[in-house]
Amino acid sequence: MMGEEVMSSFKQTCGVLDLPLNEEPNTGSMRGLTVFPKTIEQADNFKEDAGRAYYWLVSKRPNLDSYLESFVENMIWHPEWKNGDIGRTTSNVIFVGANGMRSTIIANREVILSAGSLRSPLLLERSVVGNPSTNFTSLGGYAAYFNVEGAFGQDLAAFNASIASSLKHYTERTANVSGVIDSVVTEKLFRMQCDLIFKNKIPISDFIVSPAGTSPITIEYWGLLPFSCGSIHINSSNASAPANINPNYFMLDYDMY
Structure with missing residues (x-):
């Protein structure tokens, strides 16, 4: 579909999923189909x-x-x-x-x-x-944004109940893994995140659709509000040494739905 018009077909598909056209997602309401910003200046080809x-x-x-x-x-x-x-x-x-x-x-x-996101934590730790727990003195296209209602439909109530009942478990696992933020603060943050997802219904997923030269179309998926928390720490007194990065992808089951 490279060089062909894609928007009308994608708009029709999103309409079937009850996802409206959102001409400006940067006004505070992201839900809907929009044009994803690109970094190519087509007129001057750079x-x-x-x-x-x-x-x-x-x-x-x-x-x-x-x-x-x-x-x-x-x-x-x-x-x-x-x-x-x-x-x-x-x-x-x-x-x-x-x-x-x-x-x-x-x-x-x-x-x-x-x-x-990779250098800021290291500068703060240094x-x-x-x-x-660390002894610092020794260290020197097109996008469609779905909220939880659009993603889970008739299963929303059951999904909400499942996540609510899992928050304590999420809190304990995250606090034990990070060793930085205690369980009280972690639970408060998770409950705020739940309110954003289930009460405010802000977008939780992002589908980016692009025409491709070797296939009809490519679709990328991004989860926007994961509960799994990774960590970035310094591990050397040398400021230019690589960081110790643990993304903890899919540590909690919410992020695998």
Whole structure:
């Protein structure tokens, strides 16, 4: 179906499943069929990236300094927050530049941590935030969004009851595996998640449909609100060493329905 019109057929299929067209899923209500954003600029035939989208447009600003090919090791907390005078804020950022030298940036106002899902936890742990069991001093197309009603239909009530009765078990398993968040906090988070799924009925699944050159069509599935919780931790005093990552995929049966 590469090069052919796909939207009308997919829209008809979603209509049979009582899934409406959602022209703008970013207004707070995602449920429905929508066009998934792509990163290809078809007119000029190039792939959009963060540099083009965010950096090059403002790169000439005199108050913007960029440190390319640099590696952040950790953050230093403001010395006065321990005395209760100020909130927990970062005062310095330590990084290794492209020349291999370690340097420090002093923050006049704030530090925004935006290192992604794999690097952010490591930076926090190296800045003495996170796992209390660790001795840190020794370490240095097209998309269709279904809610639970659309996914389970007439089986919704039974599914709701099954998950509600499993929350205690989910809590105990997750708390034992993570060793970071205790069972009281974990259960509170899980009950909030249940309310989002079964009361607010926000989308829990995402189907991405794309035409393919070697087959009629490809369909990707994403579970949006899994209960299984993974972990990312540092395991070396070397800041550039790979992280210890355990995704814990499908640890709990909810994520396999």
